[in-house]
Amino acid sequence: MTSLKINGKEYVVDASADMPLLWVIREQCGLTGTKFGCGIAQCGACTVHIDGQPVRSCITPAISAEGKNITTIEGIAPDKNTLHIVQQAWIEEQTPQCGYCQSGQIMSAVALLNENPSPTDEEIDAAMSGNICRCGMYSRIKSAIHRASASLQTSNTL
Amino acid sequence: MKKWTRRAFIGAGVLAGGTLVIGIAIRPGNRSSKVAGLIASEGETVMNIWLKIAPDNTVTAIIPHAEMGQGVHTALAMMLADEMDADWSKVTFQEAPADKEYANFTLLKGFVAGNATFPKFIEETIDGVFLTAVKSLNFQITGGSASVRFTGQQAMRIAGAAAKSMLLQAAADTWKVPTEELTAKNSIISHASSKRSATFAELAPAAAKVNIPKQPKLKSPEEFTLMGTSQPRFDIPAKVTGEAKFGMDVQVPGMKYATIKAAPVFGSKVKSLDTTVSSSQQGVKKILNLGDAVAVIADGYWQAKTALDALPIEFEATENSGLNQAEIMDRYRKAMDADLADGNLEKHFKDGDATKALEQAAILVEAEYQLPFLAHATMEPMNCTAWVHEGKCEIWCGSQNPLGVKAAAAELLEIDIDKVTVHNQLLGGGFGRRSETDVMTQAILIAKEVDFPVKLIWSREEDTQHDVYREATISRMKAGLDQSGLPIAYTHQFIFKHHPPEAADIPYTIPNQLIQYSSPASFVPWGNWRSVDHSTHGFLTESFIDELAHTAKKDPFAYRKTLTKDNLRFQRVLDLVYEKSNWGAPLPANWGRGVAIAQSFGSIVAEVAEVEVSVEGKVKVHRVVCAVDPGFAIHPDGFIAQMESGIIYGLAAAMTGEITIENGAVAQSNFHNYPVTRMNEAPKIETYIINSGNPPGGAGEPSTPVIAPAVTNAIFDATGIRIRQLPISKNDLRASILPST
The missing domain is CATH 3.30.365.10 (Aldehyde oxidase/xanthine dehydrogenase, molybdopterin binding domain)
Known part of the structure; x- marks a missing residue:
């Protein structure tokens, strides 16, 4: 048995040595916001944060995350009634289409903005090109990141 | 009468206002029928099969299409609400159940007849014929870029307009005033001179008893209040919080997981399967030989996948086992040459004498083009959850064709179609791929071998290699x-x-x-x-x-x-x-x-x-x-x-x-x-x-x-x-x- 701390909550899970974190999060912890897309770290749909760093949970053994802080899409909002600035920007830009990749997109975007609160288009391209969107909503994702970035500046100066 | 061809649609000005005669689109007499049982809860009034009104004045549009990010739930609800003059902040939607009552006859009619309009005397007959055809085909498709142009135009708008007309009539009867003196706005009917008003909900029970009008007047574009505006989509908030439920995310109590490997060569069969090692692997529940595929059921996807990968499976060789892409294209070329030489080409279109005109041309231009097979690669790999129990079948999936899934399940299990329930989920990309029922068929074949629900998940590899492909x-x-x-x-x-x-x-x-x-x-x-x-x-x-x-x-x-x-x-x-x-x-x-x-x-x-x-x-x-x-x-x-x-x-x-x-x-x-x-x-x-x-x-x-x-x-x-x-x-x-x- 392995103990994992996800979104601040402890989960005791049954993970073999090679079992990816993705399947533990989805099937054993019931957090289905993190998606399976490719299984080989090609599409980014499974992106979560481990100690604040974005990782592809489909190739990350669950046991390697023991003792660390794991954050999923369900855990980024400050509280139940408030969305994360990035989620809010995503709604304002009406970003998703099918939405399947969006948890991963948002997790990558949050990680980017934590490192770099005002990224350029090129920096966004560099940080986000590991996340595939088959609906092709790249321009809206980019706009939403700029919008979130602007909101961050405003909230920081308040 | 216009000809029944797709070309006939040019010139039919549905948006120019006026009336459309598609009475059967909002079939009367359904209030006590099973439709109400399918869509309505206690206290709700079903105005027609596309629309219900709740006591809190919420108007619900019943949308017979799947959401795959195209915003169909929002756009179609807008079309209905606009014609009804409903308060948009109190409008919601419900995806229509996979049921023959919701077969998209308007859509098939659109495909077959274009947007052609028909003389009044023939309209009902046509609709009756189409409806029968559509029901027998189990046609409830989201595809062909058709939801707005057929279902929206020929069902939603008419349903909204008809409901408004019925509400106006109910108010006129109650207040003993002419309908012409009444106005409908923001889900309220008002009579200005007597300063009376009532909400849609208050009038709904009486309105539901009014005969459904066969020729509800549709708005002209200058009267639109919602159509032509960009309302925030219903489906977006849940898609940024991770709460949106796709087929992949379904969780049914007692459920196990399966994954599958189909014969790599299309049409090949399993020749031999050695289950000795994998059967004893941790978490493995069952290994199934489905004839053209092998599936493993386990406690989780990873266990199932690991066991499947370790399975020694031999597939039969077929006549295509040695075939490669160059040979396929070569065969195509030869078939084209032969058809040309033998005069066996099928005619698509002919006008004048092209062969003769080519000979007379000053300049001749020739080119040969070649295009490859293409996979869909939807973001969400194929999956389906099925539970076969007590002579019934429950299916959870994201489908562009839930009624087709239902029919396929009934046929496969040889049970009545009413014993099959399809819970359609959001689609993580469709692009045509999710109009197929192959994955559901596999899930049912697997689930019927066990007494618990099974979620079948395809690996990305399986998804890429067992797609249905755009033709090369x-x-x-x-x-x-x-x-x-x-x-x-x-x-x-x-x-x-x-x-x-x-x-x-x-x-x-x-x-x-x-x-x-x-x-x-x-x-x-x-x-x-x-x-x-x-x-x-x-x-x-x-x-x-x-x-x-x-x-x-x-x-x-x-x-x-x-x-x-x-x-x-x-x-x-x-x-x-x-x-x-x-x-x-x-x-x-x-x-x-x-x-x-x-x-x-x-x-x-x-x-x-x-x-x-x-x-x-x-x-x-x-x-x-x-x-x-x-x-x-x-x-x-x-x-x-x-x-x-x-x-x-x-x-x-x-x-x-x-x-x-x-x-x-x-x-x-x-x-x-x-x-x-x-x-x-x-x-x-x-x-x-x-x-x-x-x-x-x-x-x-x-x-x-x-x-x-x-x-x-x-x-x-x-x-x-x-x-x-x-x-x-x-x-x-x-x-x-x-x-x-």
Whole structure:
């Protein structure tokens, strides 16, 4: 048995040595916001944060995350009634289409903005090109990141 | 009476206001029928099969379509609410159950008859006939870019207008005033002179007893309050919090997980299977030989996958086991040659005498094009959860065709269709792939062997290698030009005709045409791929017309304008894209500009691509300008999003998309060898809409067919190299670009 701390909550899970974190999060912890897309770290749909760093949970053994802080899409909002600035920007830009990749997109975007609160288009391209969107909503994702970035500046100066 | 052809739809002005006679679309007499049982809760009033009103004055639109990000739930609810004058903040939706009552007869009617209007005396008979046909076909499809233009126009708007009329009548009867003195606004009916008012909910019980009007008056565009606006989509908030439930996310108590490996060569069978090792692996519940596939059921996907990968499975060799892509294309060529020699070509379109005119032409242009198989690669891999118990079957999936799933399950299990329940979920991409029922069939075959629910999940590899594919094609085109460079003859020989039937038509005025096709044998399964046959013919027609323009030494844009001069809608779309793209303005070295235009699914789309070809032969698409006449964009922001989506989807295919067959099996397996467009490769896209007042056209597909030719025409402009074989990555462009000094 392995103990994992996800979104601040402890989960005791049954993970073999090679079992990816993705399947533990989805099937054993019931957090289905993190998606399976490719299984080989090609599409980014499974992106979560481990100690604040974005990782592809489909190739990350669950046991390697023991003792660390794991954050999923369900855990980024400050509280139940408030969305994360990035989620809010995503709604304002009406970003998703099918939405399947969006948890991963948002997790990558949050990680980017934590490192770099005002990224350029090129920096966004560099940080986000590991996340595939088959609906092709790249321009809206980019706009939403700029919008979130602007909101961050405003909230920081308040 | 108009002829029942798809061409008949041009000119039918549904949006021009007035009445539409489609009484059966809102079939009366259903209030006590099983429809109410399917959709209504305690206290709710079912006004017609598409609409119910709750005691708190909430209006619910019942939408018979699946949501895959195209915003259909929102757009169709807007159409209903607008006609009803409902308060949009109190409007919600419910996806219609997978039930024959909700078979999309308007959609099939739209496909068969176009938007043609019929004389009143025949209307009900037609609808009755269609409804019977649709029910017997179990047709509840989301596809063909059809939801708004058929279901929206012919069911939602009429349902909303009819409900409003019934509410007005109920108020008139209650207050003993003429209906003409009443107004409906924000879900309230008011009588100004007596200062009386009542909510829709208060009037609903009485209104539901009023006869459903057969000719409800529809609004004209200047009366629209919601149609033509961009309301926030219903489905978006849950998609940013992770709460949105896709088929993949279904959790049923007691559920186990399965994964599957189908015979790599299509049509092959399992020859031998040794289950000794894997059966004892941790978490493994059952190993199943399904004949053409092997499945493992386990406590979790990972256990199932690990066990499946370790299974020694031998598949039977078939006649196709040694086949590779080059041989397939060679067979296609030979079949085309034979059909031509034997006079066995099937006729698509003939006008004049193209063969004779070709002989008389001053200049002859010939080209052969080749296109690859394509996979759909939806973001969400195929999956389905099934539970077969007590003579019943429950299915959870994301389907473009839930009623088809229900029928397939009933047939497979040999049970009554009413014993099957389909819980349709959000779709993580459809693009045509999710109109199939193959995955559900597998899930049912697996679930019926155990007494618990099973979620079948395909790996990305399985998804790539057992898709239903866009056809690989070969196309031979010839044209004869007169002294002035204008075409006087056009012949086209292609292979595989699926649908829409008009896809190989050309929009250009050419006097002598002969368009024919062959249907060689193919063992690779075919499926609807976003825009279907338009995805090939858009490229073929628009590449070849570009070749003709350049041969004639004419500007490709001006050439298209000349050859469509009698088509006002084409002219306006071309003019708009010309202006917005700054056609003719200078570009940097090694850059080029290309244009393409096509009509599909009722919308006309022109795109201009700006590309750069590097010294290494790499193509970068910088900018795409898209001009579109969809008749009327019900939800402009959603429409623009669909144009962008269709462009990126088509661009991925044009740049790198290629499925090849090696030893009878698909060679590609995942995004590393079936690459798709990523953010750093995505062009800036600008979309401009013309609301021409024509019947609404589709949104989900029409931007896809023209992006490939717009890009390859731009590559020609930049390099002088004509791309006749897709994907573009197969072509060596290095020699064309000289390093700058």
